[in-house]
Amino acid sequence: METEIITDIHPALVGSLSKAAAAETIINFGPGPTSLPKEVERKIAESFDKPGLTSLALSHRAPEFQEILDHTISTTRRVMEIPDNYEVLFTHGGGHGQFAALPLNLCHNQSDIATYVVNGTWSARGRDEAQKYCCVETIDGSDPDTGKLTTFPELVETDINPESKYIYLCSNETVNGIELHRLPKLPDSRRHIPLVVDASSDFTSKPIDWLGSGVGVLFACASKNIGHPGLTMAVIRKDLLGKDKASPLCPGVFNYTTNSEAGNLWNTPATFNIEVVGFLMDWLEREGGVSANESRSIAKAHALYDVIDNSLGFYGTPIENKSLRSRMNIPFNINGGDEELTNKFLIESWEQGIVGLRTLTPFGVGDYLRASLYNGVTQENVSVLVDFMVRFAEENSSGR
Amino acid sequence: METEIITDIHPALVGSLSKAAAAETIINFGPGPTSLPKEVERKIAESFDKPGLTSLALSHRAPEFQEILDHTISTTRRVMEIPDNYEVLFTHGGGHGQFAALPLNLCHNQSDIATYVVNGTWSARGRDEAQKYCCVETIDGSDPDTGKLTTFPELVETDINPESKYIYLCSNETVNGIELHRLPKLPDSRRHIPLVVDASSDFTSKPIDWLGSGVGVLFACASKNIGHPGLTMAVIRKDLLGKDKASPLCPGVFNYTTNSEAGNLWNTPATFNIEVVGFLMDWLEREGGVSANESRSIAKAHALYDVIDNSLGFYGTPIENKSLRSRMNIPFNINGGDEELTNKFLIESWEQGIVGLRTLTPFGVGDYLRASLYNGVTQENVSVLVDFMVRFAEENSSGR
Known part of the structure; x- marks a missing residue:
């Protein structure tokens, strides 16, 4: 995928974190640096x-x-x-x-x-x-x-x-x-x-x-x-x-x-x-310490892996051993890495305020997008992504 | 001077930067980290x-x-x-x-x-x-x-x-x-x-x-x-x-x-x-670049060195060669390093909102206080310190 070309197409495709026009709030799934919990951001302000x-x-x-x-x-x-x-x-x-x-x-x-x-x-x-x-x-x-x-x-x-x-x-x-x-x-x-x-x-x-x-x-x-x-x-x-x-x-x-x-x-x-x-x-x-935080982490990650695992192959993730799957960073591809669908996914999710799924790093992760679920991401934020992914799969799986 | 003892006396004596009760604004002469120009602090906020x-x-x-x-x-x-x-x-x-x-x-x-x-x-x-x-x-x-x-x-x-x-x-x-x-x-x-x-x-x-x-x-x-x-x-x-x-x-x-x-x-x-x-x-x-900034630096430093040099020895500064005197950090002592007067100076200036003149560093600067005049300090800020120093010298020079 040529960065030079996609730059002209849509900011979502170059990892832009700017607020999408249609969205009221931004949900930042970036791999870091990224958003902190809202309460912490308020405390800073x-x-x-x-x-x-x-x-x-x-x-x-x-x-x-x-x-x-x-x-x-x-x-x-x-x-x-x-x-x-x-x-x-x-x-x-x-x-x-x-x-x-x-x-x-x-x-x-x-x-x-x-x-x-x-x-x-x-x-x-x-x-x-x-x-x-x-x-x-x-x-x-x-x-x-x-x-x-x-x-x-x-x-x-x-x-x-x-x-x-x-x-x-x-x-x-x-x-x-x-x-x-x-x-x-x-x-x-x-x-x-x-x-x-x-x-x-x-x-x-x-x-x-x-x-x-x-x-x-x-x-x-x-x-x-x-x-x-x-x-x-x-x-x-x-x-x-x-x-x-x-x-x-x-x-x-x-x-x-x-x-x-x-x-x-x-x-x-x-x-x-x-x-x-x-x-x-x-x-x-205040939120119950590290054990409570682990429970939240597990719940957030499960919600996302469930969509992937239940998508009949529409979404894929590289780590098969579930006991080693990251709760923090969830790589996933769309329809085996279909470029056109991936771009469509990025643009449509971005327009909902979902950002940070693609970062242009020097490490090369192939066709995988990545949802990072650090402390700044809530269960409600994950639900927005999950709902979007389910809808997107429904709308784009036909004919497969 | 024993840190353990002065801690109990007055926050100014331990380098506290808390706002003095009587002062409306804080003027921070700390050697760094320290305040930035008000416009920059506003921009951050x-x-x-x-x-x-x-x-x-x-x-x-x-x-x-x-x-x-x-x-x-x-x-x-x-x-x-x-x-x-x-x-x-x-x-x-x-x-x-x-x-x-x-x-x-x-x-x-x-x-x-x-x-x-x-x-x-x-x-x-x-x-x-x-x-x-x-x-x-x-x-x-x-x-x-x-x-x-x-x-x-x-x-x-x-x-x-x-x-x-x-x-x-x-x-x-x-x-x-x-x-x-x-x-x-x-x-x-x-x-x-x-x-x-x-x-x-x-x-x-x-x-x-x-x-x-x-x-x-x-x-x-x-x-x-x-x-x-x-x-x-x-x-x-x-x-x-x-x-x-x-x-x-x-x-x-x-x-x-x-x-x-x-x-x-x-x-x-x-x-x-x-x-x-x-x-x-x-x-x-916006403020005219580096040459204009140098002019401000020179003016701020001169105002302070002038008080010291014209104090008939009430204030002292260690660097005699004027062409080597720092415009950024001006060390000065009071009545040859008189401990009681120095403490009085620190407390009274602190109560005017003047802070940062003493930092407890591991470097040991003897009896010298230090006024640092970085970009966050204005000519008006320096005038407040200068006026205070002149007044303090007048009030405390008698009998010398």
Whole structure:
């Protein structure tokens, strides 16, 4: 499909998020950055609509900001049930920053070994960056029969070098639509190895068994479920911190120990972004915490997968194993990837205010559209999409 | 002075930015993050007070964000008169991130040489970080007679290794109050070496002779003059870009070439922060551009230094050489650093709505308070402080 051509046809086809003329409200299914819950967006707007200084104008060393920081951290700890032996850090650099930060913090020497489970776009990207700083051993997560990235491998003893400084996985592959609904248990003989989790796109959508799963580091960029771009949360088990643990090549901004010792103020943190994460955590707490949020996630995802599975093949989704299907990002195609029908689908849904189903990324997801169901998307929003999909299938299946 | 004790006394003494009860408006002289121009703050508030998606909810790959990005870059280019052979990048990691990014981009090998002029807190911090990645040679910028950081050294041929990959300086030392009102010319025999400038705290306050000064890289964190924390602008001369120029150890998020080739979208940029920089650049353009802004800066700083210089020693400032006095950050003490009078000054000014004169930093500036005069501070704001200082001196000089 030629971008140059479709640009002239319809904004929906180039991933435009502008409000469709006919729609009263926009429902944003974008893969991130994307909309936050309405209550959080209102809270942000209110903070700009009152006298006095907003958090944009606060020095990070002002007591007022310290209060915001403390509040965000303590609410996150409660909501995500983070044990006391973990440190919560707010870092710069996004998920990609953490791709470098991890080996630089956990591998003191470039000869140290780290094991990467690669079963999608993001775990591959994390692995590629780590190769600059340590010896990476890869567990190939592609389907052994098809070679496609549609599954998650069993973690067996023989695949994991016992000397690994850590084992890395991405708990939700946004592009491929594969999610671990619970973190895997490592084989007994490998339980000494800290698990490192890229939870950028599923953080807050389900409980985390921090100690039971042996989580060493879990990180999440803010711009999917918990905030907006420019901030990344990293949760680190405290025994992994220490003066001489990191590589001497670790930039100060990425050094967990340095930033932990400075109470998140070694350099100027993204102050407003941190306040927004606090708003989101407040919202989660009011809405019943992480377990209630998981129930909502399951319900939203089921509604959409049901339409796909019951469409007699009109809609398709690549992940057959239902226990691995992402609740966060649901890839689907129309009539086996029919270009004309896909364009029609995009335009008609866009005219209903449904946006974000196609993002032009460098990753290439073929003919798949993608509905992302982060915290900003409600069950009612999903119902609008579901109703549209059912209607569209009815109207366009004839003759098949 | 014990923080533990003064906390109980008065919020002004712990750098609180809360609105003083008696004041109708807050005037924020904080060293950053700090207030933006009122028009820019209004523009931000307006963007949250309209239907549709704000930039917080925009995918970085949406055409709507591309428009914001293009607008911010093109306006910055016009306002700061950036020649075509420079690339404008928006990076993560703040100034500290750039402290690492510079040697990692400009020194392919750890044996490469870089020359650092160290005449204050921030150039020292930049140098310390660079020592991880290259061979640093330091030009000591302290006063040869007193050993204090109150001056800027003459850059002479014999002090600059001709093999240096770059020469680094900080054009405004916020803590020490030293500013280069124009970038220095390197000796003819060293003009082949790119100049690297940390302009975090003075960017937009004066014109930059990009080509004439041999600028290779100039960077500015957003949270002083151009925006809020979580974003750093880096302007790079294009001949310094190229596939194999950076160190193989350079994290992707810091790699100028990678990010330039990806049009600032290699990873998710801080979308909203970029929009705010655009608002600020629009404001600067409406207000007459960089030359008009420099005139305002000069006038604001003069008004304050005049009070200090005409106070018969009641107020003191550390930088005697007027051509090096910072227009951005003006350190001053009261009656030679009298603790009781300083506290009285802070409380009384705070009660007038004047805030941000003392930030509790780890850098230790002794008994000096600091008035920072970034773009968010108007001439009228300065007049309020000046009037207060004159009155305070009159009321408290008796008996000296």
